[in-house]
Amino acid sequence: MATRGWEQLLVEKFQGNADFAIKQAVIAGRAVAVYMFESIVDLPATLERMDQSLVGLRPDIRALEQLADLYRLRADPTLTELAHLLLQGKLVIRHPESGEPMVFKAEPPAITRPVSSAENENRIQGANDAFTEELQINIGLLRKNLKRQDLMIVKYSLGSTSCREVALVYLRSETNPEIVRAVDDRLKQNKRRDIRQVDDLLGLLGHPRFALVATYVSTELPEEAAQNLLDGKAVLLLDQFPNALAVPAIVRDVWSIKTDHNYPQTYLAFFRFIRLIGIVFAIVMPGLYVVLNSVNPELLRIQLALSVAKSREGVPYPAFIEVLLMLLVLEMVIEATTRLPKSIGPTITMIGGIILGQAIVQAKLVSNLLIIILAASTIANFTVAGYLNTIGIRIFKYVVLFVSAAFGILGLEVAVIWMFLYFAGLKTLTVPYLSLSVKGSKADE
Template sequence: MKSLLSEINKSIGKNDDLYKWSQDFGNIQVVLVGLSSLIDFPKTIQLLEGQIQTVRHSSEVIVQQLHKIGKVKSEKKEIIEAIFEGELIIFIDELGLVISIDPVPKTLNRSIESPSSDNNIQGPLSAFNEDLSTNIGLLRKEFSSVELQVSSYTFGNSQKKGLSLLYCKDQVNNKLVENVTKQVESNLDKMLYTIQDVTKMLGLPKYSLISSFNTTESPQEVYSNLVKGRVVLFLDRLPYALILPSTLWDMFAIRNDENYSFVIMIALRLLRVIGAITALVLPGLYVALVAVNPEMLRIELALSVAKTREGVPYPAFVEVILMLVILELIIEASVRLPKSIGPTVTMVGGIVLGQAAVDARLVSNLLIIILAASTIASSTIVGFQNSFTIRIFKYNTLVLASIFGVLGVFTGLFLVCAYIASKTTLGIPYLSVKGEMKSG
């Protein structure tokens, strides 16, 4: 036993947070080993003494008590893994036993807060955090039913990472669960850090412009998708639920809409549809009508547009691309800057740059209005990933419009629709309403 303890000490003894403490339980002397950065040792030792305080001098009863609250470990590798997973290891030298128990952990997780990316104006304000068990608990509060099934897995060899699969057993398609479970169980040796790792593990397309997952930090939204027959993945240290598969309707509808009256709910979803179409079409339509097909405008409007572009040295396509790139930089800066100064810097920067570009006759006044409307419209879509997808698709329409005019705009929309229609996730079409598995 001493040799095993010394071997473990050699393997991980250089860590300053490795804690070793000799303790007497009755007439048995033990050595407690764990990481002080993960374990609250005073409270853990107090808890242990309280659990075996009725035992005075019986070694057998003490060992039985420890067996009830812990697990016996024998291999050096599994003991080291247990230490780094935050368990307390009890070495009983005179009996040649090693027992691991769940200690009182240090508080290292955020408390339950309001959603930061899924803003609920009228709805529940609890959001997932980085702790896997906390996220599952939040969901069970929302979905308190025996139908909710939870399967947990551990990924990686040298470093362990937890992943949980959840589904509603009476609603989910069994073939979908089988496909996901098969992919998960066949890749348990892989390490999962990010959503891209999960995508690769599940064998989903890597270069797809449309995300295979719908991400959310709202338990209410996860509940809504579970009863629709989808599966949900929780990755340890990721404060989001990954809903599989995603569908087109996820861009326009969320569960929180149903907290409003039916008419308001329909109006909100219609606004998002209009926003997506506007973001896709407006920049390309501007280029088509200004540079390729100006004859489609009424003469008064054509003259007004021509007047706004008077003195602008660039073609309409170059003008639009230049301002779109600047807008994308402003949006990215607003995400990366600290919250205390981000909105101020991006708002002032956008106004100053836009006004300076117009005054310098580099772009037209009308273009500033067009791109501002397009950017605002793309932000009405549910989910940052979905909004980014629309922002990418609009470049396809823009390039075709600069070559073929209005015909190019319709061609771009057709290509976008064709791409969306061809998208499937584990055999489920992206255009599916509730994520039903295709027949056959």
């Protein structure tokens, strides 16, 4: 880059940005021009730290260069890179003699939240700290959790118009090298793609766009992420995103939570068994209700058939419409409570409880057996490990429902078989979804 002009170009580029600042500062006894974004750089703190580093040195240009060696990130950056570095909260200083830009690390102002306890993932026994938005802190949390020499951290800056930092974390001796290679290749190849949200990143990594199950495990717990690393997954940390994404997900992740290992083996087995049963219940029950009520009532024992028939007496809609209607109301309750302020949440719960629990049955709009079925199915749904997986099951429930309404018990079976066929065909980052471990150490994995 031309020695002259880079300042000019920089100023032109960020013209009109109120927080883009050019300041004069004295570093190592020399007055220098400093370029930065005021909003993301705490200049006084940065200068103070620099002064501390320079204690005992003769304040001259050499000291400044030495300081740059300590803090400089890259020599001779291009203008775009320079702009990206500034946007990342770095400090650019004009070399007082050569006029070259020197990039320094800067102290960020206090606009990040401290490490606090997890809000969405509850655990009874296990470490309580959670990831924050700051990438560096998140990496630190992982390091603290896994004090191992072979913990590898690779950082990528992605994007052309925006700039997003992504860190790939893996254990060299545990993670399947093919996964690491696949992730690394794709991140390098798509260096210039903009990453706004998680789905951009997943698209970049070649995950299927429409997948029924989550092809990654998302967690806000460093402990969980560390366990995923130990299990051979690679973890992706996205700057300004307080969840770690462990890739690739396998079928096991639907029923196993890594912090289960904080319990004795018997209890662990019990928890997982309950979750497995929960999956079956959640997927099958609404469909089974329709099957037993309208398509194949001969599957019920006569005693049960009679009481089912009685509970449906006077209900105006066919069973299928009835289930669909109630399921939609239920989905709306779930969806409404997810993002509501905590102070309004209980209202919805109460109203939902009145509607779903009592009124709708008394009004003879649906049978009370259906309420039991749906409540059981919804509760079962949330026993599944990982919030993302519960959504997949919630969706698949409808597939089962539609097919069973059309083809009865046979349709139900076919729908479940179809689900397994789908799983069998799913492959992310070289790992088939239906494998029980991602390490690839056995022939069938």
